Amino acid sequence: MDGRSYNIKKLAGQGARSLRVLRAAPLAGVGSAHGFEFKVDKERIKKLQNVLITGSSRGIGFAIAKEFCECGKNTYNVVLNGKTDKLQLDNAAKLLNCSGFLADISDYEQTKLLFAKIEQKIGNVDILVNNAGLAHFGLFTDTTPSDWQNILQNNLNTVLNATHLAVPHMVKAKKGVIINITSIWGNVGASCEAVYSAAKGAVNAFTKAMAQELGPSGVRVCAVACGAIATRMNQRLTAAEQAEFTDKIALMRFGEPHEVAKLAKFLASDAAGYITGQIINLDGGT
Secondary structure (H helix, E strand, O other): OOHHHHHHHHHHOOOOOOOOEEOOOOOOEEEEOOEEEEOOOOOOEEOOEEEEEOOOOOHHHHHHHHHHHOOOOOOEEEEEEEOOOHHHHHHHHHHHOOEEEEOOOOOHHHHHHHHHHHHHHOOOOOEEEEOOOOOOOOOHHHOOHHHHHHHHHHHHHHHHHHHHHHHHHHHHHOOEEEEEEEEOHHHHOOOOOHHHHHHHHHHHHHHHHHHHHHHHHOEEEEEEEEOOEOOHHHHHOOHHHHHHHHOOOOOOOOEOHHHHHHHHHHHHOHHHOOOOOOEEEEOOOO
16 A cells, blocks of 8 residues: 555544534624634534635635625634734624634744634634735846745745644544635746746645545645736736736626635535535636
């Protein structure tokens, strides 16, 4: 028996168990130096799925969190995450009536602390949406090794860190979903976004590898490769640049964050129970 077969059998052999989590009820909000959270109503314990969306205080991440929250409090416990802007995170958490914690997901120790806080508050993470990331535009020859490290840490290491901490519980429970929000540039590359494209390509490969590794344990892993989405990240484009980009899209428009959110929620649902290891392009026909 080779090493891979042994490890798969070892993973698959982990016993399944039902999880009961403390529901984060919409009671009085509690502010802290690390974010906004709601008091847990210990009398209302239900089998809810705990969802962590990294980088979710705005943009696509916020739209994904909103989509999960709109399913109702009897379905998901949603946890937001922001990197440094506490006010923005607190406002997002209040608006969605859920918890939010500050943590730099590119830092493993901060990510580890975040998972510990979530476990203490509502239980382990059942659904992980790796959304945190940043863009960088410029010729590769104009970038520095420091730039490369920053891009890789915020687009690849964020995924590695959160996944590494989420997987043990999922394997033990023999269920779980990991959704990586990536980019079509990870498939085909983009001029002036070379390192960003490389990072997203690595996330795509990681997605496929983890789907193979975790499949025997009932854990699904997929990625959404976004095309041009109407977010603050793309506001740097001039009107002429947006028009030129739009001309290359079959549907002749940019996508909306809520469209990414709906796909992410579908992939997390039982309706997508036979979908894993897929990099799904959401690009309007680019």
